[in-house]
Amino acid sequence: MEWNFRDGIPIYTQIIDEMTMRIASGAYEPGDKLPSVRDLAVDAGVNPNTMQRALAELERKGLVYSERTSGRFVTKEEAVLSELHEELAKRYFEELTEKLRKIGMDDKAIKTSVDKWMKEMH
């Protein structure tokens, strides 16, 4: 898995986004053990303190949990994971809608087009 960082955005927030995506997409499955902070930091080419800070935030959000001696794991809580999916789906939908509105489509046109495109993409 590749890490790509964009300029001008704190690296720790970009790590949070990337890790969240990996959990939501199942690249890391529920109950999977995460690599160590150091290994993740080396892999991403970032400072270990920054990686640590991002993982602490993911822990605060309940997406990962620590076991004192054995490391960090992806949550197995169904509720947390489905909430995450809901949240991401909403975010993408908002982005899409915003763009379509910018090019002059109203809600009705968007709805019609979504149905049309869904069929075409099958």
Add this chain to the structure above:
Amino acid sequence: MSRIEINNLTKKFGDLTALDDVTLSLEQGQIVGLLGPNGSGKTTLIKILNGLLQPTSGSVSINGNAPGVETKKVVAYLPDRNALPDYMTASQLMDIYGDFFADFDRLKAEAMVDDLGIDRQQTMKKMSKGTKEKLQLCLVMARQADVYLLDEPIGGVDPATRDYILRTIISNYNENAVVVISTHLIADVESVLDDVVFIHNGKIVLHKAADEIREEKGESIDKLFREVFKC
């Protein structure tokens, strides 16, 4: 705990003021970028921390000691030019480092030398400029020091080696040590830095957490540097 303390440090070379009333404190557990254009005072500052130059006024200390025998035990220094005898082979230089520094990890050095494809039996004289730099960096990073002072560690090497070096710095990270990287190649190092220190005309103009800068300014450290030091 602060590893490096610099108080009201001024260094003059005749009429030229290389460092002008610099005060700076660097904590352990951090990777700090000492960033400034050519001639801003980066190397002078690092040389003073190593006891190679004496302050005109003010003071510096490492673990509470002025630069000297005690600090040399705990400071791993990568100079900006080769300071090793070039008639020696990589293997002999590892012997020398092992003799001089109690914290030198020979196995680690050998692993790095092999990773970078350096011939252990080749004399330094016969090595390319880039290979010499790689070897010096292996020697320095194989120490378990409290303070790493790296003066332009990535200046003369290819991008693949640059990545290897940065990965080495990250994987060597230790919460008791402080790593100071002096460079003007900011885009290459900025993702590994905790803190950045901008130095200009011998003065510290900024000392901040890297992510804080990105958050506040909405731009990369590299971009901010180009703005601050616009010619």
